Every structure is written in C-alpha cells, then in structure tokens.
Amino acid sequence: VKPSTTYHIEPQTGAGLALNRGQFLRIIDPEGEQVADLMAFNRLDTTERLSSGRSLDYNGTIFLTKGHALYTNRSSPMFTIVEDTAGRHGFLFEPCSREMFRLQYEYDGVHPNCLDNLTKSLAPFDIQEHMITTPFNVFLNVEIRPDGTLAIHPPLTGPGDHITLRAEMDLAVGVTACAAGLCNNYRCTAINVEVFDK
C-alpha cells in the first residue's frame, strides 16, 4: 500500500485532516507506548460527531478492535476498524486538558494537552472546543477491574504498531500525540498518520 499523504505529529501536538468516504486512516506508534486521541466530525454537518456511548452500545464491548465500527451521535457508522496490530484501545476518557493537569497532576500553568491540540487542529473545519467530546483513545491501555475501578497501564504497543480505519463518511479528523504522563509511560513521543485510498 502506497500512502498518499503522511503526517508526522510531534510529541504533545496534534494534526487536523480531511478524510473522504472510503479512504483509510492509519495511526502508527513509531516508538511504542504512545497514546493518540482521535476525534472526528461529519465534514458536511459538524453537528454529527463521533460518539463513544453509541459505539460501545452497538458493539457490546468497550474494547474495540478489527471488525468493529465507530458510530456517530446519530447512530451512523463513521469508521470501520480494518486492521489493528495493537489490540487494545480506550473509549472512555475525554481528551487530557489544562484542567485535568491541574486536578490530577497539580500542574500550575498551561501544560500541553490533547483538548487544546484537537481544538487547534479542528479549527479550520469550524469546529470549536465545546463540540469535542470523548475521542477514541487509540493505544490507551485501560484495565477495568471486577469492582469497576479503572487502571491506566502503559500501552501494549511496540515500535510500528498501528490501527487502520476506513472512513464511512466524509470526515474532519483530529489526531493527537497525547501529552499526558501516566498513559504514555511517562515518555511523550510522536505519532505518525497515513491517509490512503486503497
């Protein structure tokens, strides 16, 4: 497969891109142990967006992988996962934000964060911060314990692990290289993205 467009997302930053129906989006972890948040909107009507709740409901699992679809808030398929060498992703967490770093890390000041990076990346598509909801937490390794508590572990990814999604509608997409500590094993690295037709 020859990539038609490649994006290199530097550590703790993001990228915005248009994806047409039928095109493929491959998100690659070049070094391993790096989470990427993926948020997407119907490019022709940005009131339609990725929905964690609907995706988990219709798939009957919170661990989405090859063969599963990601749905919109209007219950339309938005992506289909066609390849997944990582095998573990999250879909429960809002993007890390300035407030999260204040609350959970007692960070005083503006820490780089996925919410700001998604907002900046999606601004060219007239998408504003308040429209961004729970992204697909690509490569996030979350454990749900029997008592319902959650634990974040380092991603299971090694260098080159990736997930490939087919767009089921024309999309505006934001992808980040997550800026947080814990979920990236305290080492924030880059994410690579490829967009291709077949």
Ligand SMILES: [Zn+2]
């Ligand atoms: Zn993040």
